[in-house]
Amino acid sequence: MAARERLPPWHERMRLPNGREVLIRPIRPEDAEPIRASFTLLQPEEVRQRFLYALKELTPDMADRLTRVNPKNEFALVAAEPYPPGEALVGAVARIAVDDAGRDAEFAILVSHYVAGMGLGRYLMTRLVKWARGKKLDRVYGDVFEHNQSMLALAQSLGFEREYQQDAPGLIRVSLNLKNGKP
Numbered sequence: 584m585a586a587r588e589r590l591p592p593w594h595e596r597m598r599l600p601n602g603r604e605v606l607i608r609p610i611r612p613e614d615a616e617p618i619r620a621s622f623t624l625l626q627p628e629e630v631r632q633r634f635l636y637a638l639k640e641l642t643p644d645m646a647d648r649l650t651r652v653n654p655k656n657e658f659a660l661v662a663a664e665p666y667p668p669g670e671a672l673v674g675a676v677a678r679i680a681v682d683d684a685g686r687d688a689e690f691a692i693l694v695s696h697y698v699a700g701m702g703l704g705r706y707l708m709t710r711l712v713k714w715a716r717g718k719k720l721d722r723v724y725g726d727v728f729e730h731n732q733s734m735l736a737l738a739q740s741l742g743f744e745r746e747y748q749q750d751a752p753g754l755i756r757v758s759l760n761l762k763n764g765k766p
Contacts (some may be wrong), residue, residue, distance in 0.1 A: 593710070596665065599701045605674060607706070610659040613669030617644040621695070623671060656681035658714045662703050664696075666669070666716055674698040677707035679715060679723065687716050687722040692734075712741070716761055724758035726751065 590596070594608045599641075622641040652659050664674035675694040682689060690711050715723045715742045726748070727734045735745070738757040746756040 586656045592721055593660065597662070597703075599698060599703070601632055601701065603698075604639055604665055605662045605698075605703070606665040606671070607660055607662050607710070608668075610650050610652065610661050610676065610678075611668035612647070612650045613667075613672055614661060614663070615643070615650045615670075617663075617669065617671060618649065618673050618676070618707060619643065625645055632719060637672065648679070652678075656685075658711065660707055660710055660729065662698065662707065675703045675707060679711045681718065686726060688718070688720050690723055690725040692725075693714055699733075704734070705741070708737065712759065712761070722758050726754045726756050729755050 589606075594606065596604060596606055598604050601660045602716055619641050649659070657678070657680045659676065659678040661677075663671040663673045663676055665671070674697060675692070677690070677692045679690045681687070690703055690708070691744045692711075694707075712723055723743075725738075727738065729735075731754075735755065735757065738759075739745075741759065742755040743759045748754045748756060
């Protein structure tokens with residue numbers, strides 16, 4: 584019987600449908616430069632859907648902030664090549680942060696088109712929800728462009744409900760009530 588590799592908490596290996604292996608793990612400060620370097624590989628629409636506005640460059644300060652999370656109220660995972668942080672190409676980032684009221688958390692996910700449609704978004708979302716449940720939060724939510732049908736369908740399949748935003752035309756808030764006992 585082969586010995587199973589022991590990985591640290593929140594670390595998991597995943598084989599994608601295309602045969603490529605990725606390591607799902609917490610984001611690290613060392614990931615800032617690889618994320619900045621790969622930012623130029625993203626399509627403008629991918630950037631707009633994640634940041635909700637056009638962004639031409641991920642500055643060093645933005646990358647540093649993205650990769651340094653406060654473990655008390657933030658959590659972020661990456662799907663990266665199985666190399667050390669700082670050397671691995673990052674194909675997806677999922678982030679969640681507890682809001683100022685302390686009962687809800689906002690999520691954001693960016694999956695590169697190179698690995699889109701392979702289940703990473705779904706998997707990362709379930710990990711964010713698991714973290715939020717562990718923090719005993721009431722709700723997880725995120726704002727999604729109304730034309731981002733893949734994200735809206737993913738959210739719906741996981742039990743999220745849609746809330747149309749009066750003050751933000753074109754955006755739909757999706758939210759998941761964590762207190763209703765559903766998975």
